[in-house]
Amino acid sequence: EFGFDSGDTITSFYDPMIAKVIVWDETRSRAIEKMIHVLKDAVVFGVHTNIPYLIEILSHEEFVNATMTTRFIENNFSEGLKSRHNEDDRRKISREIYKDMLVQKSGMDTIANAPTVSSPWLSPWRNV
Numbered sequence: 001e002f003g004f005d006s007g008d009t010i011t012s013f014y015d016p017m018i019a020k021v022i023v024w025d026e027t028r029s030r031a032i033e034k035m036i037h038v039l040k041d042a043v044v045f046g047v048h049t050n051i052p053y054l055i056e057i058l059s060h061e062e063f064v065n066a067t068m069t070t071r072f073i074e075n076n077f078s079e080g081l082k083s084r085h086n087e088d089d090r091r092k093i094s095r096e097i098y099k100d101m102l103v104q105k106s107g108m109d110t111i112a113n114a115p116t117v118s119s120p121w122l123s124p125w126r127n128v
Contacts, residue, residue: 023038028066032058036055039054039058040055043094043097057073060072
């Protein structure tokens with residue numbers, strides 16, 4: 001693997017694969033807190049993410065205490081994500097921000113007049 005530095009250009013051939021978040025701190029618990037904070041503040045348009053799932057994993061007692069085994073996911077998350085309400089809230093907020101940006105970019109005075117866009121990658125917000 002290789003990395004990218006601030007200011008590097010990531011072409012359209014690679015940007016879907018660039019999704020690593022790395023944090024560091026003096027202790028495991030502080031690094032975990034930092035990662036949870038970063039993930040909670042993340043906003044991703046155009047795709048569904050596993051951010052809520054990652055936050056649940058990072059918050060789990062076995063992970064926090066570093067007592068998990070190779071069966072950690074199987075034993076604790078075999079049914080997947082326990083709660084999706086945070087992701088639903090994030091989607092609602094993101095949708096409202098997106099609509100506001102459409103209105104501002106187009107000069108429209110009401111959201112009812114905003115165009116329906118099937119892809120966020122084709123919409124005016126990309127040029128904001």
